Amino acid sequence: MIAGRAQFNPVRPALVAALICAAPLLAVAALGVFGPWTDYMAHIARTRLPAYLGHTAMVTGVAAVSAGLIGVPLAWLVARYRFFARSVFEWLLALPLAAPAYASAYGWYDLTQPGGPADLLPTVRGPIGAGLIFGFALYPYVYLLAREAFAGQSADAYEAARTLGARPRSAFLRAAIPMARPAIAAGLALVVMESLADYGAVVHLGAPTLSVGLIRAWAGEGAIADAARLALILVMIAFVLFALERSQRQRARQTSASGRRRPPRRVDLDPVRGAVAALFCLSPVLIGLVIPLGRLTYLAFHAPMARDLFQAASHSLTLAILSGLAAAAIGLFCAYALRSKKPVAVAAARLAGLGYAVPGSVAALGVLVLLGGLQSGLDDAWTRLTGVQFPLLLSGGVLALIFAYQSRFAAAAIGPSESALQRVTPTLDMAARTLGAGPGETAWRVHRPMVMSGSLLAALLVFVEVLKELPATMILRPFNYDTLAVIANNYASDERLGEAALPALLITLVALPPMIWIARRITRQEDAK
Amino acid sequence: MTAVKLDDRLLEVSGAVVRFAPGRPAVDGVELTLTCGRVTALLGPSGSGKSTLLRAIAGLEPLDAGEIRFENHLWSAKGLHKPPEDRRCGVVFQDYALFPHLTALDNVAFGLREGPKASRRETALRRLEAVELAHRAKAYPHELSGGEQQRVALARALAIKPDVMLLDEPFSGLDRRLRSELRGATADALRQSEAATLIVTHDAEEALELADSIALMNEGRIIQTGAPDTLYMKPASLTAARLLGDVDVFEAEVRDGIANTVLGAYSATGFTNGDKVLLLVRPEGVKLERADAEGALARIIARRVSSGYARLTCRLETGQTLEARASLKENHRVGDAVRLGVEPAFAHLVSA
Numbered sequence: 001m002i003a004g005r006a007q008f009n010p011v012r013p014a015l016v017a018a019l020i021c022a023a024p025l026l027a028v029a030a031l032g033v034f035g036p037w038t039d040y041m042a043h044i045a046r047t048r049l050p051a052y053l054g055h056t057a058m059v060t061g062v063a064a065v066s067a068g069l070i071g072v073p074l075a076w077l078v079a080r081y082r083f084f085a086r087s088v089f090e091w092l093l094a095l096p097l098a099a100p101a102y103a104s105a106y107g108w109y110d111l112t113q114p115g116g117p118a119d120l121l122p123t124v125r126g127p128i129g130a131g132l133i134f135g136f137a138l139y140p141y142v143y144l145l146a147r148e149a150f151a152g153q154s155a156d157a158y159e160a161a162r163t164l165g166a167r168p169r170s171a172f173l174r175a176a177i178p179m180a181r182p183a184i185a186a187g188l189a190l191v192v193m194e195s196l197a198d199y200g201a202v203v204h205l206g207a208p209t210l211s212v213g214l215i216r217a218w219a220g221e222g223a224i225a226d227a228a229r230l231a232l233i234l235v236m237i238a239f240v241l242f243a244l245e246r247s248q249r250q251r252a253r254q255t256s257a258s259g260r261r262r263p264p265r266r267v268d269l270d271p272v273r274g275a276v277a278a279l280f281c282l283s284p285v286l287i288g289l290v291i292p293l294g295r296l297t298y299l300a301f302h303a304p305m306a307r308d309l310f311q312a313a314s315h316s317l318t319l320a321i322l323s324g325l326a327a328a329a330i331g332l333f334c335a336y337a338l339r340s341k342k343p344v345a346v347a348a349a350r351l352a353g354l355g356y357a358v359p360g361s362v363a364a365l366g367v368l369v370l371l372g373g374l375q376s377g378l379d380d381a382w383t384r385l386t387g388v389q390f391p392l393l394l395s396g397g398v399l400a401l402i403f404a405y406q407s408r409f410a411a412a413a414i415g416p417s418e419s420a421l422q423r424v425t426p427t428l429d430m431a432a433r434t435l436g437a438g439p440g441e442t443a444w445r446v447h448r449p450m451v452m453s454g455s456l457l458a459a460l461l462v463f464v465e466v467l468k469e470l471p472a473t474m475i476l477r478p479f480n481y482d483t484l485a486v487i488a489n490n491y492a493s494d495e496r497l498g499e500a501a502l503p504a505l506l507i508t509l510v511a512l513p514p515m516i517w518i519a520r521r522i523t524r525q526e527d528a529k
Numbered sequence: 530m531t532a533v534k535l536d537d538r539l540l541e542v543s544g545a546v547v548r549f550a551p552g553r554p555a556v557d558g559v560e561l562t563l564t565c566g567r568v569t570a571l572l573g574p575s576g577s578g579k580s581t582l583l584r585a586i587a588g589l590e591p592l593d594a595g596e597i598r599f600e601n602h603l604w605s606a607k608g609l610h611k612p613p614e615d616r617r618c619g620v621v622f623q624d625y626a627l628f629p630h631l632t633a634l635d636n637v638a639f640g641l642r643e644g645p646k647a648s649r650r651e652t653a654l655r656r657l658e659a660v661e662l663a664h665r666a667k668a669y670p671h672e673l674s675g676g677e678q679q680r681v682a683l684a685r686a687l688a689i690k691p692d693v694m695l696l697d698e699p700f701s702g703l704d705r706r707l708r709s710e711l712r713g714a715t716a717d718a719l720r721q722s723e724a725a726t727l728i729v730t731h732d733a734e735e736a737l738e739l740a741d742s743i744a745l746m747n748e749g750r751i752i753q754t755g756a757p758d759t760l761y762m763k764p765a766s767l768t769a770a771r772l773l774g775d776v777d778v779f780e781a782e783v784r785d786g787i788a789n790t791v792l793g794a795y796s797a798t799g800f801t802n803g804d805k806v807l808l809l810v811r812p813e814g815v816k817l818e819r820a821d822a823e824g825a826l827a828r829i830i831a832r833r834v835s836s837g838y839a840r841l842t843c844r845l846e847t848g849q850t851l852e853a854r855a856s857l858k859e860n861h862r863v864g865d866a867v868r869l870g871v872e873p874a875f876a877h878l879v880s881a
Contacts, residue, residue, distance in 0.1 A: 427626035430589050433613040434620040435640030435689060445639070449630045 014337030014348035017330045017410065021355035024366025024407045025235065031369050032232045035225025040217065044226065048213060052230075055127045056209040056237075059202060062131020063138065063195040064188045070135060070284050071142025072184055076172065077281065079150035082266040083274035089281040090147075094140040094519035096288030098511040100468035101137040102200025102489065103504035107292025108133060109205060110299060110497050127207040134195040136288035141194075142187035144522060149183035150176060182248040189245035193238055197359035199471035200489050210234045211361050215471060218365065228369070231362040242357035293508060296501040303498020306487055313506060316467055316483040319398070323405040324463035330406060331413030331458040332451065335421040338414075349414065356411035360472035363407040367400050367476060397478055404472045409465050413458035420454025421447075457521060460514040467511050538565040540586070540693050540725045544595030545605075547581050555581040557749030558595065563693065563725035568716060570736035571729045572772055573746035579729040580623075582746070583695045586727065587620050588613035599692060619686030619724065621696040625678045627670040633657060633681045634666040640689040656684040659718065676707045683715060687722055694724040700735060712739055733773045737761065745769050761811075766879050770809045777851045779808040780881060788878055791847050792825050792871050797878055805881035814875020815853035817841070817867045824868035827851065832863055843869060 077083075078090050096104075108124040110116055124133065157179060161171035177184075202209050208216075210230055218227040269277055306312075334352050337345035355363070375390065382390035424447055432442040470485045477486060484503040491500035540563040548554040555578045563569050573579050584590040586597055588604065588611060597605040604611045627636050638653035657663045660680040670678060679699060686694060699715065700708045716739045719726045730736050736743050737757045744754045745768075753765040764770035767778060781788040781795075783804040788797040790808045800806055818824050827843040830850070834840075834857065841853045841861055851869065855861055 423629065425624070425626070427622045427624055428628060430584075430587070430613070431620065431622060431626035431628070431685075432639070433589070434587050434616070434618050435685070436614045436617075436642060437639075438612070438614050446628060446630075450628075 010333060010336040010340050011342060011345045011348070013333035014345045014352070017334050017337075018348035018351040020330070020403065021352040021407050021410055023370055024363050024404065025355075025358050026366075027369040027373070028228045028231050028235070028362055028366040031225050032228035035228060038223050038226060040221050040223045041226040041229060044213070044217065044230075048208075052208060052210045052213040055202070055207045056196065058127035059131045059134065059207055059209055060192045060195050062128055063134035064192050066132055066135025067139040067142050067191040068184065068188055070139040071187060072146050072177070072180075074139075074281060074284065075143050075146035075150055075180075076176065077277055079147050080266055081269050081277060083269040083277040084271075085278055085281075086266075089278070090523045091516065091519035092285055093143050093281060094522070095285060095512065095515055096137050097140045097519075098464065098515035099137065099289055099293065099508040100200065100470070100485065100504065101133055101195075101198055102204060102470065102485075102492070103296060103508055104137050104288060104292040105130065105133045105201035105204050106488075106492055106497055106500055106504055107295040111291070111295050125205045125207075130202050130205040130207040131195070133201055133205070134191065134198070136284055138191040138194050139284060139288070140519075141190040142184060144519075145183040145187040146180050147523070149180035153179050182251040185248040186245045189241040189248070193241050193245075193357060193359075196234060196238055196241075197361070197471070199361065199474070200485070200492070203489075204492050210237075211359055211471060214361050214365070215474065218475065224365070224369065227365055231359075231365055234359055235357070235362055238357040238359060239354075242354070289508075293505060296505045299498045299501035300505055303496075303501065306491060306499045306503055308482060308487070309484075309503060309506075312482045312484050312487050312503065313510075315481060316485070316507070317510070319401060319405070319473075319483065320463045320466040322398075323402050323409065323466040324459035326402060326406055327410045327413040327462035328417070328455045328459035330410040331415075331417035332421075332455055334410075334414045335417035335451075338418055339421055339424075353411045353414050355407050355409070358408055360404070360408050360469055361475060364404045364472035364475035367404040367407065371400055398481070401473065401476045401478075404476055405462070405466050405469065408469075408472065409462045412461050412465065416454045416457040416461065417451065420451045420457075424450050453521075457518060460518055464511045464514055464518070467507055538600050538692070538725070539563065540597070540599045542582070542586065542595070542597050545582065545585060545592055545597060546594035547578075547585055547590055548593045554578075554593065554749055556585060559746075559749070559751050561744055561751055561754070563727055565692070565725045566720065566723045567741045568719050568726040568728065568739060570740035570743045571727055571746055572733060572736040572743055573731065574772070575731055577746045578749040579731075579746050580697055583620075583697050583727060583729050586693065587618045587695055588616045616693070617689060617691050618693045618695055619689055619691030621679075621682045621686050621694075621699045623698045623701060625670075625682040625702075627673075627678055627681060627685075629670050632667050632669055633662060633673065633677075636670070636681055637685045637688050639685065653684075653688060656688045657681070659687075660684045660714070675703050676711060679703065679711060680714075683718065687718065687724075691722070691724050694719055694722060694726040696726070696728045698729055698731070700730075700732075708735075715739070737773070743773075745772050747772070762874060763877055764809065764879065767807055767809065770877070770879070775812050775852060777810045777812070779810070779849070781806050781808055791845055791849065792851075792869065792876070795873075795876065795878060800878070800880070806878045807881050809877045809879060810851065810871055811875040812840070812852040812854050814872040815843075815851060816870040816872060817843075817853055817855055817859075817861070818870060820866040820868060822868045824870040827867055827869050829861055829863050829865045829867060832861060843867065845869070 074093055078086060111118040112121045112123045113119065114123065153176065157175045158171050161175035166174060197211060199211050199215060203212055210233060214227050214230040214234065217223045217230055330352065334349035337349040378390040428446055429442055432446050437445060468485065470489055473483050473486055477483065484507050488500045488503040542559055542561040545556055545559040546554050547556040559582055571579050571582065581590060585592055585605060591610050592605045592607060594607050596603060603609060604616060628639065631639065634650065634653050634657060637656050638649050641649040641652055654663060654666060657666055660683060662677060662680055665673060665677060673681065700711060703711065712735065728739060740757060742755060743757055743760050745752050745760065747768055753760060753769045761773050764773065770776045779790045779792060781790045783797045783800045783802055783806055785802065786797055788795045788806050788808065792808065792810065795808060797806060825845055827845045829841050830844045831842040832839055838854045839857050839861065841855055843851050843853055845851060853869065
């Protein structure tokens, strides 16, 4: 810490960030514990809860297994071998993240339903179908983290295994995989967390999970307290996974940071094997992105255009841009808080980081509860003072939506900002100061340029996520305020996939360019290390 | 050490204390004077508080007690702190701290603030030329080798025409060969700059070679200051002697102004009868004679080849061992009996 003039104090901004991220969850927890019990909960516990739980287990299980089986071999191939178009596949393989899982679900269901163009294949539906959709939509999480681990592993361990008599396959299984296990586990935890939070795909494929139960309890029965109780079950599962992800990432860092690393040299594959490898890399992109989007494009051309499409698109863009900017700011504040090493600031920033474990529906429910409580409090006070009701300012506004998005996604913005700021070592500050720059000038000439691209990454990550987001938007959107995701879901639930196709397609097309930038940046950055 | 002239510009540290936590302070009452145009090395083991002292001078660490003055302007005192950006201290950090988002040229130009941009870049380019790196002006730090990074950091610190230059282990990240190459060039550049220079190091060879004077630091205190050869030959204590190089120690008691040791009798002026003293012997002062000559009888128990000479470990009859250096051409073998003599200049008495 440099003595002298006051430094930027990140404690307060970090506390605000923590409040934004944690308050909705606390509200849900409070309501779940103290809220009124209705017959609905007892009814649901007897009737649908077992199915919700069963579907949740099945969907997430299939998603994790398939994402692991796709992501890990791809990561190994791309990290350790050289073949045709390898450097393109390196980022191309991350792109299925641009498409929301429900878009892929619409496309595949329509293709494989009885009478569809691919009805020779089993119809993609039910918990297994949904799990597979998630596997192909979300494997990039596993792929990206495992690729980083494989590329960063020193070649020594693998080569040591070879000199000790292990053949390539056995060296892969006995040396490379165990060393990358923390990264793989972290990726799988993200896959499961995302599938837990989904609404659109599981509803469409007829595998209602806990998230769906939560929304039905709220929307169908108006039983907010019971919805909160279902939300708590969901959150508890998510937190276990979150803790797993965090601890595994910690270990991943520990296993990779030690000593001098000798990056492995990529092995050339002969043309035949190279072609097989390229095909293997191409298939998940086809299945997760190209084929379902192709079907949606076909449908979009053969159906009437959805109503109010442009308005919904502008709503989606507005929400995504504002949320991206807000999240980048929160991420930066939290990164400064972590850098300051002040215990309160660090604790607040970590608390804000927990938001990622909170499914969107839960965050939205929490915001609803919070703002409802605030509104009724204000109403009471206002009525007593003036005799009229307080104007309906807070509930269900765009602001409420952005609040909920931050609660869920701002955590994703902390990581990129934190790692960008980590490059600004304390000695760089000192160097700038001894060269005559005051604290403000140091921030402008050293911090700003070094942190900028990290903040852009954070903003774009959140932009893409908000664009795809469905359940929180459904719960909180103001009356007559539709987004692309909402109208896609509305048409799909009316079995009008043709009209649902274009909005789902639009989401993906808008998300694709930033996703390409993100994927290229993430993969290039690690190569430079 | 040359006498301080009246018109010398000085940086004076007096009674400086920096405390990070309760207990022994990291810097514990340091007295130190730096003179413009001269290079002082601050030598000490790691954890002795050297870097903290350097940072306090740069204004990166506040003082808990004592003072730092430059030319009678108070820079630091308890409750008073001139911010680092107003001190004109050029600092070369241990990790060089080059700004990764700026080219070598822009790094050097960072601290220049007078005149239009073009002329500042011109100045920066000249500074790079001075360290023979003009051809790397457009390279980013990660594209530079370790030695090049060090030179850019040096040029950057010198570019602001500092009154005080502070270098924190500037060669520690470099390999041996490069280190000795850069040392000479760095020392020349520093003397030309006319700044009062402090180089922090834990490498005795580096301190001896680079500095006009050396300050030895241990456990937060300066234990001895002086010219390199004085310090090497006449250390004030065993700790001081060990900081500067290999030394063997023999205990003795003073009788009638004489300290009698296994290696012979030494005049103990300045000590009184009954004082316990230590005879410190540098290996290069130990002479090996044939077994039938005069001196302490010993046997060679190990011979190792070092760069340029042989290191012989000899065991005296008393069981004590002593290191000696001999030319590689001489035919000493393990097991040979020898007589040991000590050249008086390399043997020195300190109190135990």
